[in-house]
Amino acid sequence: MREVAVIGVGSTKFGEMWERSFRDIMIEAGLEAIQDAGIEGREIEAMYVGNMSAGRFISQEHIGALIVDYSGFSKDTHIPSTRVEAACASGGLAVREAYLSIASGMHDIVVAAGVEKMTDIGTEITVDVLASAADREWEGFVGATFPGLYALMATYHMNKFGTTREDLAEVSVKNHYNGSLNPKAQFNNRITIDTVLNSSLVADPLRIFDCSPITDGASAVILAAGSIARKYTDTPVYIKASSQASDTISLHDRRDVATLDSTVFAAKRAYKMAGITPKEVDVAEVHDCFTIAEIMAYEDLGFCKKGEGGKLIREGVTALDGDLPVNPSGGLKACGHPVGATGVKQVVEIVTQLRGEAGKRQVDGAEVGLTHNVGGTGATAVVHILTR
């Protein structure tokens, strides 16, 4: 397989953008990535778009075609454009399929984009759309919401490992702090443990500040064959591993409700492919759709032993000035979670960090970065490892 590098990144500000359209925000992110890469539009040979549910959010399927058209690539070069979907891991899949299309030798320069416009319909419908990432027949139809399912994981984790309510809150406090340093984050406000503990209960033990928000946003990265990357940039960032794994779609079918085996398997494959161990990771963007998800991610990615995730956040290891900063962008919690865009945004952030261009939230000397994108309650996990 050929080497693949990221040569350009772009992202809209994440947030509630009632005045802007789906296609509008996607184009903004794509143009920023193209300008960042310094390429001509017609050098692009293919496009992959991660999107969870435009069919229900904006009554539009055929998202790949829509985006390639509004990008202006449908008329001259007629490049292929493919939408991929794995719920909240759709963005990660876009990066992975774009990676494969170059690694295979089929293409040289490919865009991986992610987009979701979630605020055009009412919150009640949005909650139902998100529930369609879990098993509709065995979970959704009997009333299980997404926060409800993660609440079960949190309860189990707390009981089994002694993880505390405060540990969960620490994740949110950390990610809000990081978000305050990210001008593109949905939330720039710093919070305290008390903010979380006193916020509205969503699904016991999870409170509103344990949950990632409903967000509009789009992100894009330009990938190129490693052999030509330096023609476009002095700071190519190489994708050393791209892996993906599955688990049961229903939570009740899992080996262990407090473990995402999809993450465990995707991570093992990624470390093997990159030839590194978890200890060599300098900075990571992980899928904190809920605070408990970040704690489980620490464990399932091998950053600590199973059950010690709470200790890791408590001891500040994953803070911006810790040994292994996690979610410098603010994560899904503070940067926001436009579900189809998140997996791509994670790569945008890691590339920005590895280039040393992350400003106030820069992780000093970061050379190896990891992204971890989860679909549903963990039926899909996608892991990428990137290096300078």
Place this chain on the structure above:
Amino acid sequence: MREVAVIGVGSTKFGEMWERSFRDIMIEAGLEAIQDAGIEGREIEAMYVGNMSAGRFISQEHIGALIVDYSGFSKDTHIPSTRVEAACASGGLAVREAYLSIASGMHDIVVAAGVEKMTDIGTEITVDVLASAADREWEGFVGATFPGLYALMATYHMNKFGTTREDLAEVSVKNHYNGSLNPKAQFNNRITIDTVLNSSLVADPLRIFDCSPITDGASAVILAAGSIARKYTDTPVYIKASSQASDTISLHDRRDVATLDSTVFAAKRAYKMAGITPKEVDVAEVHDCFTIAEIMAYEDLGFCKKGEGGKLIREGVTALDGDLPVNPSGGLKACGHPVGATGVKQVVEIVTQLRGEAGKRQVDGAEVGLTHNVGGTGATAVVHILTR
């Protein structure tokens, strides 16, 4: 890029299956393909699933995870499973991404599946879902339905090239004849020109017998690296080309309303990749969502000059006993059109033909086959060329 072969195929009967579920029909097709290939489930390394709109048809996204789980591959091997979508070309994309994942060297044995369950909701909603393959803001919201858009193409084609109402009907008559020889087709009834001409008007000039039906169904193919294909089968069928192209999502933005430039570009790339000319194709499955679509496909795929598609059907060239049989399966018209499955079913049919296992609808001596899968009104086209 590595060589890739099809080593197993499977398909449900297509039709209205109110008594069966989405997951149920997908598993049936997958198991048939696995049995046909004679492989163990645990040899499968990845899965791609083409599906247009399960989000709206059955309120379920995260289709890749759902299918890999119900296939039993989520617990031991935790293989990656990716849903791809380009409206009615979703199945073609599944085959193409599976192809790329093997050609790249990432995987050795991969399933490409396609599925759609369209009859669980009312026809009115189904029509609206299908309209989401076109430009919702510029076409759907102002009332353009899918038959309406193809009716515009038909009218333009008839005016510009003298294509007749009877030419359109001949496509339907031919495909129903072929469908009568296919036990898995939705319709096995033979019809006459008069059946078509006297059927209900849908969108002038298109009548109900010019339109593909609403269908439930699933299909699957097992792809393997060419180097290992003969371990599993004595009749591997090789994918010599896999190509995809885009056009504008709105019909009104096109260079020519009676030409699918996505097909033109995808076909050119495919012939170049396979190193053949259109004349070398022995049998083809093309995207006849409406009768006019098959006539345009003849032209845009290079089977005849632009404007001569009507002549081709009139002269019987594309009949089962003609020089270039098209849609021996019965096509979308008679075999049925479960939108996410169609592109995979086309590959199933061509493989069956190239193996010489197509029974009463066998095309004598077929050695080179082509599949042509279209999304929307032609914003996406996917072409595969297969050989013995």
